Amino acid sequence: MARAGRIRERLRWSKLYSFSCVRPSVLETEGVSHSLHGPGFSRVVYCNQPRIHRKNPLKYPSNYITTTKYNIVTFLPKAIFEQFRRVANIYFLLAAILSLTPIAPFSAVSMIAPLAFVVGLSMVKEAMEDWRRFIQDMKVNSRKVCVHKGEGRFGYKPWQKLRVGDVVRVEKDQFFPADLLLLSSSYEDGICYVETMNLDGETNLKVKRSLEVTLPLDDVMAFKDFMATIRCEDPNPNLYTFVGNFEYEQQVYALDPNHILLRDSKLRNTTHVYGVVIFTGPDSKVMQNSTKSPSKRSGIERKMDKIIYVLFSILVLISVISSIGFAVKTRYFMPEMWYLQPQHTTDLYDPSNPGLSGIFHLITALILYGYLIPISLYVSIELVKVLQARFINQDIQMYDEESGVPAQARTSNLNEELGQVDTILSDKTGTLTCNQMDFLKCSIAGVSYGVRSSEVELAAARQMAMDLRGQNSENSNVPTPRSDSTNAWDNSVSELEGNITCKIDKAGAPMIKGFSFEDDRLMNGNWQREPNVNTILLFFRILAVCHAAIPEVDEVTGSFTYEAESPDEGAFLVAAREFGFEFCRRTQSSVFIREKYPSTAHPVEREFKILNLLEFSSKRKRMSVIVQDESGQILLLCKGADSIIFDRLSKNGRAFEEETRRHITEYGEAGLRTLAIAYKKLDQFKYSTWNTEFFKAKTTIGPDREELLECVSDMMEQDLILVGATAVEDKLQKGVQGCIDKLAQAGLKIWVLTGDKMETAINIGFACSLLRQGMRQFCISTMNTDLLAQDPKKAVKENILMQITDASQTIKSEKDPHAAFALIVDGKTLTHALEDDMKHQFLNLAIECASVICCRVSPIQKALVTRLVKEGTGKTTLAIGDGANDVGMIQEADIGVGISGAEGMQAVMASDFSIAQFRFLERLLVVHGHWCYKRIAQMVCYFFYKNIAFGLTLFYFEAYTGFSGQSVYDDWYMLLFNVILTSLPVISLGVFEQDVSSEVCLQFPALYQQGPQNLFFDWYRILGWMVNGLYSSLAIFFLNTHIFYDQAFRSGGQTSGMASLGATMFTCIIWAVNCQIALTMSHFTWIQHLFVWGSITTWYIFLLLYGMSSSVMSSPVLIEALAPAPIYWAVTLLVTAACNLPYFVHISFQRSFNPMDHHVIQEIKHYKKDVEDQHMWTRECSKARQKTKIGFTARVEAKIRHLRGRLHKKYPSLSTASMPAAS
Secondary structure, three states: OOOOOOOOOOOOOOHHHHOOOOOOOOOOOOOOOOOOOOOOOEEEEEEEHHHHEEEOOOOOOOOOOOOOOOOOOOHHHHHHHHHHHOHHHHHHHHHHHHHHOOOOOHHHHHHHHHHHHHHHHHHHHHHHHHHHHHHHHHHHHHHEEEEEEEEOEEEEEEHHOOOOOOEEEEOOEEOOEEOOOOOEEOOOOOEEEOOOOOOOOOOOOEEEEOOHHHOEEEHHHHHHHHOOEEEEEOOOOOOOOOOEEEEEOOEEEEOOOEEEEEEOOEOOOOEEEEEEEEHHHOOOOOOOOOOOOOOOOOHHHHHHHHHHHHHHHHHHHHHHHHHHHHHHHHHHHHHOOHOOOOOHHHHHHOOOOHHHHHHOOOOOOOOHHHOOOOOOHHHHHHHHHHHHHHOOOOOOHHOOOOOOOOOEEEOOHHHHHHOOOEEEEEEOOOOOEEEEEEEEEEEEOEEOOOOOOHHHHHHHHHHHHHHHHHHHHHOOOOOOOOHHHHHHHHHHHHHHHHHHHHHHOOOOOOOOOOOOOOOOOHHHHHHHHHHHHHHHHHHHHHHHHHOOOOEEEOOOOEEEEOOOOHHHHHHHHHHHHHHHHEEEEEOOOEEEEEEEOOOOOOOOOEEEEEEEEEOOOOOOOOOEEEEOOOOOOOOEEEOHHHHHHHOOOHHHOOOOOOHHHHHHHHHHHHOEEEEEEEEEEEHHHHHHHHHHHHHHHHOOOOHHHHHHHHHHHHHHHEEEEEEEEEEEEEEEEHHHHHHHHHHHOOOOOEEEEOOOOOOHHHHHHOOOOOOOOOEEEEOOOOOOOOOOOHHHHHHHHHHHHHHHHHHHHHHHHHHOOOOOOEEEHHHHHHHHHOOOOOOOHHHHHHHOEEEEEEEEOOOHHHHHHHHHHHHHHOOEEEEOOOOHHHHHHHEEEEEEEEEOOOOOOOHHHHEEEEOOOOOOOHHHHHHHHHHHHHHHHHHHHHHHHHHHHHHHHHHHHHOOOOOOOOOOOOOHHHHHHHHHHHHHHHHHHHOOOOOOOHHHHHOHHHHHHOOOOOOOOOOHHHHHHHHHHHHHHHHHHHHHHHHHHOOOOOOOOOOOHHHHHHHHHHHHHHHHHHHHHHOHHHOOOOHHHHHHHHHHHHHHHHHHHHHHHHOOOOHHHHHHOOOOHHHHHHHHHHHHHHHHHHHHHHHHHHHHOOHHHHHHHHHHHEEEEHHHHHHHHHHHHHHHHOOOOOHHHHHHHHHHHHHHHHHHHHHHOOHHHOOOOOO
């Protein structure tokens, strides 16, 4: 069969790769069962027959996915359930039902309409937010894929219509729409390259391969009569395992994970592949790792329910008191009240049955005093949160100009949670890093090359320069006697500042992508004048030859780009090209390098025959190739982790070991990823002997194959000769280091959860300053169980528990206050550490450590770790990621933040907030989080205050009038109280209030801790506001009734009636609560002024119009009764002052004698001390940082302490007083 378009010149990787690419034989028929059966292995797939899987007994799900909370059927019941999870809504529902009975003090419409409005508005908001999720789901479900439609014809279908058994064709750079079995590819060898960054966070390409028997399925007509059966494991979340059989042409072939293409991974460097669908939609492994979209509620909202319980208890208490008082009044006093005609009463007023009358009155009282519980609270909060979310969406400081993507609050329910975060759990790849490696430095023959500074060095240098300048300016203001030791300190500081200035000056324009190296000693052929020219030549050749990459020619520029299995390899090849050793071609058995030197005019193309390739693995931590050069010399070229390479050096191969070790340490401190480079020469006989053993191990079929290959490879990779080391920079996203530093100063803990290798995760930890030199690292790992006789699982768990216990003891016994610890664990360890009998010990250790990095974790493990932190600490967690592998932890965390990155929109679709870059998290939390928390907390406290102040006056008046059930206020007053007269000021408080500006929030990150410590919504503050409301209600009622009781009100000497008393009391309430909110606000705009003073004005306008139009009142109460009476205005002024005086005294005393952090800052800003005294302002800023052991600040302080220690050793007479503090 013709194979048009197949890439014939490609290397047969199975002949080279030592491990994963060797094809298994057909399953032997003797003594081996072909079928998989039993629990967990019931899946049967009939290839190219999708209709069979739509019917019973198979009936597999479609490929449709959803991340929404609701659908058309469930929206109404689930949304109503969500609304009536709120205790207040349940109360008002019962009150609305009771309002239909004769015992209600108000009309049914006045009770039902507000409840319907509040619940309906909230449900509309939920529907709109879920609709946005639905639209994004449809974008994914509507993607097109090429599907076999029968008779050798292919056509496009939406992803959602894909079925199990469909044969699909996926093109280069497309995502796989479902879990597929690879049948063939555009390469003759049936391999393809897959990027799994969306699943496990790894940027290196994975090699997948098809079965030998399906290689002929390479064009459309080959599928006309294709029929096969797959029997495999049931759907499960494990990304790294797959067990199954492929039955084709009466033969059975074993399947393993290398044959499977997982949904949401991407086809790279391969023109196309054909595959058959095994798992669709919810059965796919990536969706198995996701969790259902949860219903999240903020901590403040949950606490509001408890406050509602308290208020409801108060409501029941005063209602019981009222009903008892009414029963007593009915029993003993009503018979004497002849004007009430007690002989013609109903059960509601029956002197002969006061108990029943009391029960009826209890229900009446429960409805009457309902103003204690603010029905408008929830709808006001919903409105405020929507407006807050709009401000987040429109914040220009969180708009990414490169991608054109703004921040987006996808749900507004959790705004205030942003200000209470304790722990951040972050993905690495695509979240912290931008998946770009740059070759920056190298060490060759004991000489370090590369003068360009890394981002970590530059940021640390700037911070140190700023700190030292500040310290010098402070010290210059203090006259101290000079000494030699003091001069030594000054000289050292000057030298350090000179180095810093040099480093900052080195930061130039961006270099070639993947190559930021700068050193004239090696560039432009100058390396030929270096002392160890032969070693340098070998170093460059190793970079150009020791890899498994593929060169691709850019048709426009004619230059080469490289598709490599890891970003490091790509950076090495770009570096080799820039040094003059360009990898230009690969054939079946050779690589070709175009060398520009010694003659740049006539480059020489050299051939290196590849004899063997020993691939990299996380266990081996190294990669080697065995090549034969043009002279016939056989060489082993090796690169790997320095700890591995140094252990394998020969005695005469350690000439540069000491210098190279020192350079690697320096590179690591600069946040760079390092690899050691070594080689050795082989004679023909030794190589042939080893190759025979290697071939035997490679062709072995059985469980011992990997171990045999490892053993044989290890035999060859001994007695190496050290050449040097490389240092590449894993480019962090813009602003990541500064963001992490600011979040650390704000007191947040940061965990990194990544599917990447441990070495990579550790390097990124250094780059982000989550790790630093001198920080003690606890690497918890599983032990080797090969030599254990029995119960390996128990032994592994005991070993892990012992490691955790030892680490905890080490931390407890540490005396140095500056000591910092980091915990690093892998996925295998987490499998045991997350079990119930060990997870609390693991969490306790993690909490004690400054940094926690979990590597090689699956998506489900990310979610489980997030759940452990959330439930174990009881504090607010935030998860941030950008790929489908992060969806689980994003949904599990209290707050999920998705990054609109290059890994698709799955994380964004599942998130509560989305941003374009990790750096915007700083502003989202430190600014918007801080503001939203304080706004909502103050708003809720004020709501309860004003409703208690208003509602209790109803109780006092009813008690004053013999528990008659009479309200002192007109019904319209009561309806307008929450809806109009006090609603807008509290909304303006929740939307516009700022204790400090956004710039100050970022300058004083410790202010953020007011949220996690819950300083503005703890029970002390809540009860304080309730007591304030109680006091205000007493002052309003008793001052008014006492003054109006026997005082002349009108000019004719008449005393006031109930209408005048009620209007006056209500005027006092409106003034008191609006003046109270004015005292509460720290930041005024014209909107707040308009709403606060406009609400008071609105009351007078309403009173005027209502008095003129109402048939209830005998005369216009404002014009004829209140306005002409001086006592009305005097009482209003007196009562308003009396109500607000205690709060004014309290806040004055607090600001004077026990100010909070924001009070001090407000004072400084008010008197412009930040402008007049810059040194004082800088000093205050440096104090406003939480003590932290991670981030740039901690790294700089450690450097300064180290420098001070060195100087103290050099000059023992140098006093610590003459040296600046490290913090």
